[in-house]
Amino acid sequence: MPATIRDVARASGVHISTVSRTFSAPHLVNPETRSRVMACAETLGYRPNRAARALITGRTHNIGLIVADIANPFFPPLIKAAESQARHRDYHIFVADTNEDAGAEEELVHALAKQVDGVLLCSPRMSNSLIEQLSREVPLVVINRQVTGLPAVVMDVGQGARLAVEHLTALGHRDLALLGGPRGSWTSREIRRAATAAARSAEATLTVLGPNPPTEGGGTAMAEQVRRAGVTAVLAYNDLMAIGLIEGLDSLGVRVPQDVSVVGIDDIALSRLTRPKLTTVATPTAAAGRTAVDMLLQYDPDHPAASRTGRGGGRTTAGDDRRTTAQVMLQTELVIRDSTGPGPAAGSGRTGTATTETGPGPHHGAAPEPQVADPPEAVAS
Amino acid sequence: MPATIRDVARASGVHISTVSRTFSAPHLVNPETRSRVMACAETLGYRPNRAARALITGRTHNIGLIVADIANPFFPPLIKAAESQARHRDYHIFVADTNEDAGAEEELVHALAKQVDGVLLCSPRMSNSLIEQLSREVPLVVINRQVTGLPAVVMDVGQGARLAVEHLTALGHRDLALLGGPRGSWTSREIRRAATAAARSAEATLTVLGPNPPTEGGGTAMAEQVRRAGVTAVLAYNDLMAIGLIEGLDSLGVRVPQDVSVVGIDDIALSRLTRPKLTTVATPTAAAGRTAVDMLLQYDPDHPAASRTGRGGGRTTAGDDRRTTAQVMLQTELVIRDSTGPGPAAGSGRTGTATTETGPGPHHGAAPEPQVADPPEAVAS
DNA sequence: GACACCCGAGCAACCGTTTGCATTAATTGC
DNA sequence: GCAATTAATGCAAACGGTTGCTCGGGTGTC
Numbered sequence: 001m002p003a004t005i006r007d008v009a010r011a012s013g014v015h016i017s018t019v020s021r022t023f024s025a026p027h028l029v030n031p032e033t034r035s036r037v038m039a040c041a042e043t044l045g046y047r048p049n050r051a052a053r054a055l056i057t058g059r060t061h062n063i064g065l066i067v068a069d070i071a072n073p074f075f076p077p078l079i080k081a082a083e084s085q086a087r088h089r090d091y092h093i094f095v096a097d098t099n100e101d102a103g104a105e106e107e108l109v110h111a112l113a114k115q116v117d118g119v120l121l122c123s124p125r126m127s128n129s130l131i132e133q134l135s136r137e138v139p140l141v142v143i144n145r146q147v148t149g150l151p152a153v154v155m156d157v158g159q160g161a162r163l164a165v166e167h168l169t170a171l172g173h174r175d176l177a178l179l180g181g182p183r184g185s186w187t188s189r190e191i192r193r194a195a196t197a198a199a200r201s202a203e204a205t206l207t208v209l210g211p212n213p214p215t216e217g218g219g220t221a222m223a224e225q226v227r228r229a230g231v232t233a234v235l236a237y238n239d240l241m242a243i244g245l246i247e248g249l250d251s252l253g254v255r256v257p258q259d260v261s262v263v264g265i266d267d268i269a270l271s272r273l274t275r276p277k278l279t280t281v282a283t284p285t286a287a288a289g290r291t292a293v294d295m296l297l298q299y300d301p302d303h304p305a306a307s308r309t310g311r312g313g314g315r316t317t318a319g320d321d322r323r324t325t326a327q328v329m330l331q332t333e334l335v336i337r338d339s340t341g342p343g344p345a346a347g348s349g350r351t352g353t354a355t356t357e358t359g360p361g362p363h364h365g366a367a368p369e370p371q372v373a374d375p376p377e378a379v380a381s
Numbered sequence: 382m383p384a385t386i387r388d389v390a391r392a393s394g395v396h397i398s399t400v401s402r403t404f405s406a407p408h409l410v411n412p413e414t415r416s417r418v419m420a421c422a423e424t425l426g427y428r429p430n431r432a433a434r435a436l437i438t439g440r441t442h443n444i445g446l447i448v449a450d451i452a453n454p455f456f457p458p459l460i461k462a463a464e465s466q467a468r469h470r471d472y473h474i475f476v477a478d479t480n481e482d483a484g485a486e487e488e489l490v491h492a493l494a495k496q497v498d499g500v501l502l503c504s505p506r507m508s509n510s511l512i513e514q515l516s517r518e519v520p521l522v523v524i525n526r527q528v529t530g531l532p533a534v535v536m537d538v539g540q541g542a543r544l545a546v547e548h549l550t551a552l553g554h555r556d557l558a559l560l561g562g563p564r565g566s567w568t569s570r571e572i573r574r575a576a577t578a579a580a581r582s583a584e585a586t587l588t589v590l591g592p593n594p595p596t597e598g599g600g601t602a603m604a605e606q607v608r609r610a611g612v613t614a615v616l617a618y619n620d621l622m623a624i625g626l627i628e629g630l631d632s633l634g635v636r637v638p639q640d641v642s643v644v645g646i647d648d649i650a651l652s653r654l655t656r657p658k659l660t661t662v663a664t665p666t667a668a669a670g671r672t673a674v675d676m677l678l679q680y681d682p683d684h685p686a687a688s689r690t691g692r693g694g695g696r697t698t699a700g701d702d703r704r705t706t707a708q709v710m711l712q713t714e715l716v717i718r719d720s721t722g723p724g725p726a727a728g729s730g731r732t733g734t735a736t737t738e739t740g741p742g743p744h745h746g747a748a749p750e751p752q753v754a755d756p757p758e759a760v761a762s
Numbered sequence: 763g764a765c766a767c768c769c770g771a772g773c774a775a776c777c778g779t780t781t782g783c784a785t786t787a788a789t790t791g792c
Numbered sequence: 793g794c795a796a797t798t799a800a801t802g803c804a805a806a807c808g809g810t811t812g813c814t815c816g817g818g819t820g821t822c
Contacts, residue, residue, distance in 0.1 A: 004807090004808060004809085005808060005809060006808080006809095016808090016809080016810095017809095017810075017811075019809095020808095020809065020810055020811085021810090021811090024809095024810070024811095025810095025811095048808085048809070049807090049808050049809065050809095051807095051808085051809095052807070052808035052809040052810090053808080053809055053810075054809095055807095055808080055809075055810090056808095056809065056810050056811080057809090057810070057811095
């Protein structure tokens with residue numbers, strides 16, 4: 001029922017190869033013929049079958065995007081941005097959810113491999129060695145993780161954690177806690193490393209609690225332990241946990257920020273809407289999605305900005321595996337709202353290094369967005 | 382580099398057709414041969430190329446899912462559920478975002494058509510006639526809309542709106558407002574119709590304000606008008622708008638629920654986390670996603686539960702277009718939290734028809750989930 | 763006027779699978 | 793012991809495109 005290339009060829013009285021070229025290499029066909037073919041294609045409603053094309057070109061114009069949990073509010077903005085960027089470049093995007101399960105991740109990469117030109121692996125829970133191995137099957141870009149030899153885009157959560165700790169110590173807090181994230185999370189380790197260091201420089205103590213599930217429930221469940229730890233400020237692995245913690249503390253009669261200050265990470269939309277509004281480290285999730293797609297498609301021979309001279313010069317030769325191995329790091333920033341306040345050692349007030357939010361204005365547009373071609377911070381490995 | 386069926390055939394010393402049958406019709410091949418082939422396939426890491434298979438079978442084992450806005454918290458649970466259900470049946474899912482743009486919807490259906498076995502159209506903004514036309518190009522299941530002759534799954538927002546209005550009037554409110562949703566939304570019309578009728582029966586007035594963008598900002602922007610309208614209770618098109626409205630009212634010095642009661646629709650995760658916690662109409666979004674996938678795959682010949690006798694009996698003959706046209710309606714329920722309170726005409730208290738939430742328990746599991754095979758409420762058209 | 767050249771179009775092989783049909787060997791019935 | 797059936801496999805034609813190659817004919821050059 002749907003029109004094929006043969007139908008168009010018949011209708012316009014040319015060979016199918018001419019029709020093919022009309023679409024994939026217009027300069028090779030006489031303008032007159034070309035317009036006739038295009039007219040026929042138009043009236044027949046012809047669209048080339050991408051699967052068939054992929055069979056011979058080896059390029060599917062599809063991308064896989066694997067995330068831990070679609071419903072976790074951290075991911076939708078990233079998915080949206082990635083999808084949008086992909087579509088601008090005429091790519092479609094498979095989205096898959098692993099439910100935080102490393103096994104599912106592996107299986108999904110295998111299942112998707114033949115159907116996509118590359119896979120975006122978001123906050124993977126797999127081991128690095130498995131990721132490396134999978135990357136030999138299909139091009140991979142890792143988000144929120146650094147894997148030696150693989151292109152990656154990560155948020156500088158280390159910097160964010162440091163800013164958060166500095167903010168808290170400047171407010172006069174001396175006894176801090178860190179609510180860790182899920183086991184196997186690169187981000188969680190990174191936060192811990194940076195927060196510990198920052199606390200040490202500020203001569204404050206830092207109690208690490210975790211690992212925990214990265215959900216609201218994970219935060220709520222820790223309220224009791226936080227109270228028992230006798231700390232006056234808490235940095236949580238993400239906003240969801242921070243919000244859950246505030247809920248939990250509230251039901252224990254502990255007030256935020258009067259009794260305990262809480263800082264989240266991610267700046268999900270939700271954090272602007274809770275009471276108190278959450279002080280948090282904003283991570284440029286949308287930018288990460290866009291950047292990751294750009295990195296994956298960097299050498300797309302169909303794309304004008306491709307590395308090739310322009311006209312696709314034949315099939316990629318074997319050994320041409322010089323895909324970028326750049327690792328892009330995106331800046332984070334501290335957004336101070338209402339969940340943090342002065343600590344017992346009466347601090348001077350607010351730190352000067354961070355953004356203090358004045359209105360509901362979209363500080364989103366200010367997120368740094370590097371060009372992949374010349375990453376602002378390429379980390380050695 | 383990746384192993385093809387030919388590699389496996391060579392390695393196991395049989396013809397490629399035998400390898401093919403080993404996977405797609407195992408009963409036709411000698412058990413001994415079969416296990417040898419499977420062993421070879423295993424060691425070579427062979428996975429059949431789905432695109433190639435699709436070329437000849439006509440079945441891609443892919444589904445398209447088109448939503449208005451991935452980042453709108455209403456959608457992620459639906460996407461997640463649909464993806465999960467699809468994967469259980471060995472389908473992959475393309476997700477696309479239209480940014481609330483009808484033109485993008487049409488283009489996406491066209492672009493996806495050849496690559497999928499069907500498309501789930503979520504809260505479409507297109508005209509009904511265009512949708513019908515597109516459904517001749519690729520099987521469609523519509524979510525949150527009723528289109529004559531097309532399979533659909535809708536939430537019974539009419540019932541929800543009625544429950545909400547009854548709840549408010551029972552509390553003693555006599556002057557209500559409705560914050561309408563986006564133009565072209567079936568749901569918005571449905572809510573308006575039911576709310577108007579319910580208000581009339583309760584001898585209350587209902588002012589309709591809108592249409593509005595279905596976002597937090599859309600709600601905030603209407604705060605002034607709501608105050609000016611002199612109403613004591615508001616039903617919003619969705620939770621996001623309700624929350625925005627509460628914010629807006631708050632900054633005008635209007636307290637919720639003391640001065641004005643607010644009810645949302647959807648029961649997104651967020652609505653449990655704001656202060657005051659939002660009274661809202663819970664819609665079974667996850668169930669909708671699962672059900673829609675089931676409807677689309679209902680006659681999947683590969684699936685054990687398919688309508689065919691079992692073994693796929695050859696190609697579908699032309700004219701076998703008896704895809705279900707059932708329209709499934711999912712029940713909604715009112716969840717009473719803290720954003721609604723007594724009105725000026727001192728009411729009796731709480732209505733008896735709804736769920737009053739006692740704890741943070743997951744009332745989610747209670748969502749009704751009909752079997753497609755025998756829909757509980759099939760609407761005539 | 764012969765030659766080299768290029769433009770435009772056709773030919774046919776190929777991508778990785780599926781599947782109707784033909785072929786062979788083994789089994790059954792009588 | 794022979795025809796008829798059945799089981800297991802091979803053969804080759806699709807599916808819808810792409811692309812290196814061939815080929816005819818018009819043009820430009822000397």
